[in-house]
Amino acid sequence: MAVTHLNPASLHRSPVYAAGAVGSxxxxxxxxxxxxxDAxxxxxxxxxxxxxxxxxxxxxxxxxxxxxxxxxxRLAIYVKDGADIQEGFGAAQEVWGNYAVPLTVVVVAGLARPEAVVEIEAVAVLD
Structure with a gap:
């Protein structure tokens, strides 16, 4: 199986990080x-x-x-302790829309970047 790493041009790039991957x-x-x-x-x-x-x-x-x-x-959302999760859900609705998805929300002490208060990962299956 080949793996293709994804790094969209609209995202900030790092030489040690791939934003996503697809297994062929x-x-x-x-x-x-x-x-x-941001970019x-x-x-x-x-x-x-x-x-x-x-x-x-x-x-x-x-x-x-x-x-x-x-x-x-599947979506997994990591929220920094102290943030109002309900505010996050409201924001998610604006961008994500009405697409139901299994969801896990985890409250964490902090994230890798100190200024970050949320991190979201996803898994999708293509036809």
Missing amino acids: GTRTVYVGGQNGT AGAIEGDLVTQTEQALRNVLAVLAEAGATQREVV
């Missing part, structure tokens, strides 16, 4: 944890702003693989 034999897309990082690598704003950007990043990786929200079979 499985047709499964794995989107690595996305923060509210320049900056993370700004509150949970609402960061959730919207993180989901736009997830959608960009999915699009690079030829997928949309419809193919997502």
